[in-house]
Amino acid sequence: MIWWNGPTWLHHSPEYWPSQSRSYGHQNEAKTTKQVIVTLTTKIANEWYNEFIAKYSSLNKLQRVMGYILRFIYNITKPKKLRINSDQLHREELFQAMTKLCQHEQIKFFAADLEALKSKGEVSKNSTLRSLDPFLDNYGVLRVGERLQNSLAPYSTRHPITSNPELPS
Secondary structure, X not given: OHHHHOOHHHHOOHHHOOXXXXXXXXXXXXXXXXXXXXXXXOOOHHHHHHHHHHOOOOHHHHHHHHHHHHHHHHHHHXXXXXOOOOOOOOHHXXXXXXXXXXXXXXXXXXXHHHHHHHHXXXXXXXXXXXXXXXXXXXXXXXXXXXXXXXXXXXXXXXXXXXXXXXOOO
């Protein structure tokens, strides 16, 4: 059973191991090397995501489709007894779907700011968001608006989620 113990020469000291260069065939033959170039083409995640977003003209429909995708991912990673079998999406699943959609959109426009916030806790001095006091909430979504933190307004009003800076306000 070689797979349990390995070859017999492996039990001896390295000086008794076979040499690494083995010669098969004639000694006179010139060695030829063949260079193989392998190219792997993949679709960039952002391209897939942009195509996915473009398919839906309604945010509600997009959120629901994302919710079902996230449920599918959840269900294939859990044992059968923990899977969600409901036909309708739960409120929490819709929330998670919207959170994922926001995160993906923010990565497209604020990748450097998100990375800086995750690693250093603040954006760079030349960031366009710097004056808005950006921060990451508990779900990893980029929010702004520390100046309204003492307001009685709801959290989402005091700290709005940032989105595409090219969209009109």
